[in-house]
Structures are given as structure tokens and as C-alpha cells.
Amino acid sequence: MHKKEKKILAGVLILAAMLIISVAVFASNEATQQASTSKVTTITIVGKVDDTAVATITFPEAAPSSTVSNPYNSVDGSGDPPNKNQVVAGSNSEPVVRLKNTSGGTLYVWLSITSWTNSIAASEDYELVATTTTDVSVVDDMLSSDGNANTVDTDISMDTGTYKALYLELNLSSVAGKTGTSTLSVLGES
């Protein structure tokens, strides 16, 4: 074999070795990392005192075209204050329910209602405030301007583990002698 051939062969062997090395995987120093995220849960709708889930909210019977400001929830029941029906007043006001953020992070609150049946509602309003606020004398943030289904972004956030107080007010239509129903939804957004 000539010198030149030997040189070419040596070059081939070197390149082949480089190829093998480039394909081989070398174990490097490794350190295990671990991370976890907290649970994301829905906002719970609870009673005025206990953290018991509320199933229903009821507006008492009232005259057509009047405003109903004293709904009550299924946990606390109806009756005179304290801790029964909602109270809208300049002092000692009480919400209809409290909202609690049990999620692992901050949630922004959306409210949504389905259309009131039997055209019983002319409109519905809300106030969402800190639970320490006890001077809610006006409930006028629009939830539904005509009693039909609507979804509103309250632009109010809840940090994890915190509460808010929700007030509701229903303006009845002129329909008489009827009962209507609707569902209220409290939605969270991260």
C-alpha cells in the first residue's frame, strides 16, 4: 500500500471515529428537579356564616313592578336579621351569599344568569364587595338589563382563600300572579 493510500485510509478511520463519537450519547451529571402546581377549583358560593355550599337563592313574593332586595339562601334560610334574608342598608347590611376562593391562585369573578321564566323580571342588579363592607345601601351594578340571559365580567379579583359578599336585587316586571326561575352562575377566570 502506497503512502498516499495509507494517508487516505487514516483519514477515513479518523472521520469514522468522529462519526461514532458524535452519535454516542455520554451520560452527564444529572440532578433531579421537581415542581408542582396547586389545584384550580371553582369559586364556592357559601352561607353568610358557615362555609356550607348554597344550593338555591330565593326572592320572596312581592308586588308586580316592585324591587325585591331581600333574597335569602338555602343555608341560612329566611327571617329577620341577622344572618337570614339579605339586608340593603346604610349600616349593618348583609349579603345574600358569600363567595370563597378555594383555588390555588387568584381568580377574577364573572356572574351569569339564565333568562327568567314567565317574563317575571324586568332587570337584575348586583354588588360584589369585601365581606367587611356593611354599608351597602344601593345595589345597581347591572347583571341583566331586561331579565334575559346575560354574562358580566365584574373585573373584581379574589386572592386564594379570600371571601367576597354578593348582593342581588331583582326588579319585577308588571306580570302578576306568576312564579319565575333563573339560575345564577359564579365563574372564575385566572
Next chain:
Amino acid sequence: MDSKSTILVSFLLGSLFIFTSFALATSVDRMAICNLEGYPGKTIEQEITLEGTDLEGRSGFWYTFYKKVEGDNDKMDITSWITIEPKDYTIKQGETKVFSVKVKIPAKAKPGLWGATSEEAWKEGHSSERRTYIVFKDAITGGNVYSGLLIPVSVKVLASPNPLAPVINFIKQNIMTIALSVVIAVLLALLLKRRKRVSKG
């Protein structure tokens, strides 16, 4: 401590567990389904899981929601692309349920981001960049007060695929190996050619 005191203490301690029922809610395993990628005409499928944590059983359902903002273009509302199965559910404490979220990209969809104004929409606090959502909500069975979560969805529609894309990707991923193999092949060819010339001579 006499037996009456023991009974009283036991009753008081026991009543803590009997009368206190802490309300929890339903948890979900993801807060956003954003920046999905797919070609026009294709369907993307994702799974999402709910876990019941409430002491009482809850009944609920899924639906899609478009947050209309003035000035939105036609790429923001992709609610018609999305189906969730099963739509209705009931869930008990400790139970998990898996749902399939299918996003069918129309054949005529143009490339770009759909359903959100930014690829950052999945991040916490970026609500203003979101437009299309899937929503689940549930209530104590028989109740009229629901709670739920809004989960943003966005899709990056890709331009139609290049038929040579797999070959190009393979070359890109193995460029060093291919280059060395080519050099080796050329050198071996030179060596053979030289051997032939020597043997003829």
C-alpha cells in the same frame, strides 16, 4: 374527670365534625388550552379532567363562550370549531371525570392565531387577550346556584405542510453525521479509484 364531663367533651368534639361541612368545589387539571397547532381541515383533540371535591354530588355541563370585544376580527370567535364530550356530567367527592375537547379547524382557515389576540393569553392575568373559552359549571343537584371556570382556547393554524418538510427536518437534525458520512464516502471512492489505477498499471 367524671363520666358526665367525659360525655360532654366527647359530644362537643364530635359536634365539630357533625355540624361543620366545609364546602369545596370542582377542580380542573388545566386553566388554559392555548396555542394548539394544526393544519386547515384537521381536528385537534385534547383531554381535560374534572375532580369532585364537594361533600355533596354536583350536576353540571360544558359549553363554549365568546367574549365579544369591539374591533374584534373574524379570527376571535372559534366557538363553532369546538365540541366537548360528554357535555353533561355529575360528579361526587373524590371522583374524576375525563372530557374530550375537539377543535376542528375549517379547511378554509387562514394561517395565524385564532381565538385570542396573543400567544400570551394562557398566562394568569392576561384576560384581555382572550376571546374564546370553554366553560364548565355545576351546582348541587337540584340547586339553582352554579359555580364554574372559564378556560381560554386558542389555535395556531399552520400554513399547508411542505411535502419535503420531513426530509429537510431529518437533514437538519443529522447534519453532522451526514456531512461526515459524505466525506468518508468521497475518501473511500478516491481510495478505490487509486487502487484500480495501481492494479491496472
